[in-house]
Amino acid sequence: MKHPIHGTWKLVDMKNYFADGTVLNTFQDSFDGISIYTENNLAVLFVVGQTSDAVLARSPVAAPEEVRKRNFRAYWARYEIDETAQVVRHHFLGGSEHLQAIEERALRFEGSQRMILTKRNERYLAAGGYAESVYERWTP
Numbered sequence: 001m002k003h004p005i006h007g008t009w010k011l012v013d014m015k016n017y018f019a020d021g022t023v024l025n026t027f028q029d030s031f032d033g034i035s036i037y038t039e040n041n042l043a044v045l046f047v048v049g050q051t052s053d054a055v056l057a058r059s060p061v062a063a064p065e066e067v068r069k070r071n072f073r074a075y076w077a078r079y080e081i082d083e084t085a086q087v088v089r090h091h092f093l094g095g096s097e098h099l100q101a102i103e104e105r106a107l108r109f110e111g112s113q114r115m116i117l118t119k120r121n122e123r124y125l126a127a128g129g130y131a132e133s134v135y136e137r138w139t140p
Contacts (some may be wrong), residue, residue: 003081004109005088009035009135011047016055020126021087026131028052035135043079043090048072061124070096081107088117113137 011033014026031049050071056063075095081088086106092100106118113136120130 003038003105004112005081006039007037008138009037009115010138011133012136013134014131016052016058016125016131017129018058018126023056024058025052025057034138037079039080042076044074044076045095046072046074058126058129059124060126063124081129125136 011031014033015032016024016026018024027049028051029049031047033045033047033049036044048071050069056068073096075090075092077090077092077095079088080092086107087104090103090105092102100123103122105117106116106120108116108118110116115135115137117133117135118130119125119133122131125131
């Protein structure tokens, strides 16, 4: 059965929200990204852009400089959707070394053309904070 997540999505916005109310753009300047979700439960992500120094300064994880300043990130994963909890879980198969084996993201849609994924409780996010990625359905 086809699910609304199936297809290709263009990353249009990504922000980090902090417990003190601060909201920062995740990327320093311009960025580009694509996520693909297949009907066979395979997910692929490519992102080009440098993470904001302000966001990195507030991360509880001190990553090596070459990882912190990387301009390209990619991964592929198996995914499952928990409709009851309204989350998608990515079970990573390979890609950027900073990823965990499984990441859970709150999943919501605004109509059929916009998808929002929210990450919480990740080791690289400040306590009480979260990151939100906004995608729009991509049609070449």
